[in-house]
Amino acid sequence: MSRADHMDVAAYALGVLDEQDTERFEEHLATCWACAAELETMVPVVGLLSGIDGETMSALEQTQTDPALLDRTLVAVRADRRRTRFRQLLATAAAVVALGGLTGIGFASVVERDDAPPDVIAGPTTGAPPTPPDGTRSAGPNEPGVGGNEEEGDRHDVVDPSTGVKSTFFVVSKEFGTRVNFSLSRLPGPRICRLVVVRKNATTEVISTWSVPGGGYGTNTNPQLLTLSAATSTPVDDIKQFQVQSVDANGVASPLVTVPV
Template sequence: MSRADHMDVAAYALGVLDQQDTERFEEHLATCWACAAELETMVPVVGLLSGIDGETMTALEQTRTDPALLDRTLVAVRLHRRRTRVRRLLATAAAVVVFGGLSGVGVAGLRGGGDGERIPQAEPTLTTPVTGPPADPTSDPGDPGTGGNEQEGEKHNATDPATGVKTTMWVASKEYGTKIDLQLTRLPGPRTCRLVVIRKNATSEVVSTWSVPGGGYGTSTNQLPLELSASTSAGLPDIEKIQVQSVDVNGIASPLVTVADL
């Protein structure tokens, strides 16, 4: 019984022997308990070794007489397996990238943790530009209501022929009395001013005081008007006139502009 007969166990298990060698090995197997036992232990791994072709087995057979061939064969097999693994890893990574780019975000957003409940997704919000009401082309640029809230009450315009001071005044009747909004221009400075309400019963009330800087208001030096608001407990029907007065260092008041057509 030759040594080659014992070496054919793996080749027989993989089915790579030709018909003549297969018949010869089966005759040997019937009388060799050692090969029979070896063949039985190889059965579980036959599936793993089935990928090895006949040429590889022939090369392995030849290595028993050529150690150098064994080394070259092992190197070639390792290189082939390494290249195969690399190609599989690259293919898998590419598939993951493509799949993740197409559906990963959508799938991840559909379900929560382990409860399988659907997570509501935020929808994109479309922003609508918000614009204010169009400006009134007929508005007076000097009107303090321009570009802001409209003034409340009856509007009165007055210009003093002696001082040249000009005012626009809005007077509104309130439960507590009267509300007064006014704008002053052509008001030189520096000076101290006050707003006085003169009732029809000849009594008066100072409802506001302020200082005017050297450039004044609504002048060539300072074109911005002076705007202010005040209130009085006097009812609108009880008011005869509203007057802006200038007060000197001695406390003497003199009228700058008066609104009397209330």
């Protein structure tokens, strides 16, 4: 077997031998432990060498007798591989940029949809507004239920002609009795006040007490309304009226505003 036959190991590993040379080398490989060992060591790098064609392999064989040619060949192979890797890197980078652009657009769209307020995603349904149930209405800006919430119950607006105190009451019938939500304005201070339930049988019950600061509520000094809630076990049908009273230091009460039910 000639030296050239031994040099067929790399060509055989890369599969660049023709059919006749392949058969010849395999016959040689069966009896040459040196070529078999060399072939085994080349298995891990076959993938790296797969880019070398038959012409380059022939040139490599010739370099065994010409060291200068070997150096030139290695330089050429390395340069070719660098160019190939560079082209692959450019192609990969271009693909990443293109994908990143599309992904960025998609991500921006998702963010815009996620951050958009609900009325941007789905516009309000046109049509007649819902009719509030009996005894309810949307409160004004200075009344209970401010902010568009509807106050529950029957509404009663009263301004006392003597004291000038203005009141708005919402009376609600409950299983436990009666609940009342109310607001007061034009209520000067300082003073102590209380809310009294006057029943139809002439009995009374104090269901809430509070203090009024010097600036009062719903006044020029303090335009904020006083908004309170209270409850009684007395059913609505048994109530004649509610009365807001002012209590002096001696415990004597005087009416500020009376709200018939």
